[in-house]
């Protein structure tokens with residue numbers, strides 16, 4: 001009986017009211033047993049006294065002991081005004097499954113809501129291949145509210161989650177073919193209190209249409225979406241979003257949102273578990289994982305790194321907002337991934353949306369040009385397979401003597417930049433092309449960038465142009481081709497500008513410890529990276545006279561005596577966007593040792609919070625097995 005009570009206590013220990021209830025019950029029982037001779041059997045009485053004593057101890061340990069012990073683990077980071085990044089925005093986050101919102105945008109979402117921006121989260125599937133969809137919806141609403149997102153801003157498109165046994169995927173089905181999900185559903189659904197965004201049959205066309213509808217209803221100026229990732233639903237969500245976005249960009253010239261694509265697996269769920277370092281590290285280069293290999297178009301050096309919210313960081317996982325949100329997704333045991341998901345930055349790749357060619361007319365000497373302005377760099381005819389996504393390519397007929405693409409612009413325009421995207425295969429490549437503007441040859445282009453990244457061709461002309469012709473003069477491999485062509489009247493800009501203080505290796509810092517010798521080397525990160533001059537315009541200062549900051553070349557050294565700390569401030573001399581502030585401290589050897597001990601306890605799942613997650617996982621597994629039996 002006592003064991004059952006203990007298990008129930010540990011499993012259902014979310015609320016302070018539960019803690020108090022258990023404390024009162026146990027204390028009452030103990031008092032009754034001690035002072036009133038309720039039971040005469042000596043053994044039974046002793047066992048009950050011990051059980052209620054143990055219950056009191058567990059409650060005190062869970063509710064009081066650990067929080068007090070871990071109090072100093074929270075980050076103390078100075079406020080930095082990042083309104084230039086996070087205020088006045090309409091943000092939409094598009095993810096496949098409930099809990100992917102944390103993988104993709106935790107640490108960032110809360111900065112938008114705190115700055116007063118609107119954040120809308122779109123869940124494409126109900127995550128229902130192994131768990132009840134309504135449960136996933138309830139959990140997602142519990143998590144998103146922690147990030148300050150109101151319930152009406154959480155949209156469930158209500159499509160099916162793909163299980164391991166599925167042989168086909170909705171994304172690759174025929175346009176209007178009715179699809180049956182692994183949960184046996186054929187129509188979108190929500191929960192009793194939160195209906196699906198649209199009532200639609202499961203067809204490929206409805207999936208793209210519902211996404212397009214969500215985008216056009218809210219017209220977000222900032223969009224975050226998962227990219228071609230290690231799960232079929234992630235790949236499908238990425239491609240379906242791009243298809244919906246391509247349709248919108250073809251219709252309207254006035255809509256050019258900031259689009260940021262990121263990964264839920266390689267930089268979060270399956271990232272390196274490097275949380276218990278003295279200073280939190282940034283996301284690690286994920287190029288070793290299959291979906292960000294050299295065959296893929298994103299370059300690690302070109303990633304957009306966003307600072308995470310410092311007030312949700314801590315040297316212990318349990319104090320972070322990320323872990324609280326992962327706790328809300330009970331059915332997923334997601335809480336074990338906190339150490340991988342938490343990083344000093346969140347990384348994305350910006351997809352420009354201001355190309356003039358979405359509304360241009362394409363023709364070619366031969367081949368299908370419809371793929372060349374659809375906003376997709378890659379596509380896959382089977383998202384279930386792990387094959388590299390090499391579909392979505394324009395190529396000429398093998399016997400075409402002079403392959404070329406001709407593009408007629410909506411109206412004559414002075415062009416500053418042309419971008420060609422080669423098929424991402426490393427063995428099938430375009431080796432040369434001639435660019436003609438209104439019939440005049442203006443550029444001879446050599447081999448295009450092989451991995452599918454943009455080959456940027458600056459254009460010098462000052463006269464308006466009506467027609468672009470791309471003549472292919474050399475190629476290798478059977479499947480060479482172009483996946484996209486973009487043209488710009490001005491080189492595109494993301495509008496994102498900020499600076500961040502980092503350690504020597506480039507990790508973003510918020511509340512940093514010096515080395516044991518009392519020094520810490522700092523550098524400055526600027527976005528866009530091209531703005532190297534931002535460093536020269538900045539001043540770095542310390543607010544504590546016993547801690548000094550000295551400049552050595554392109555880095556700074558902070559020096560702090562034992563037990564001291566200071567706020568190091570980077571001030572933009574001309575532009576306030578280029579400013580940052582971090583706390584640097586040199587804890588005593590005892591303080592360092594105490595924190596390392598607490599981290600060791602948590603890392604080995606010996607702390608009460610992790611124990612609770614552990615028992616809750618067992619409890620959930622047992623109840624789900626029982627419910628299947630009954």
Ligand SMILES: [Ca+2]
Nearest residue numbers: 371376483484
């Ligand atoms: Ca394309």
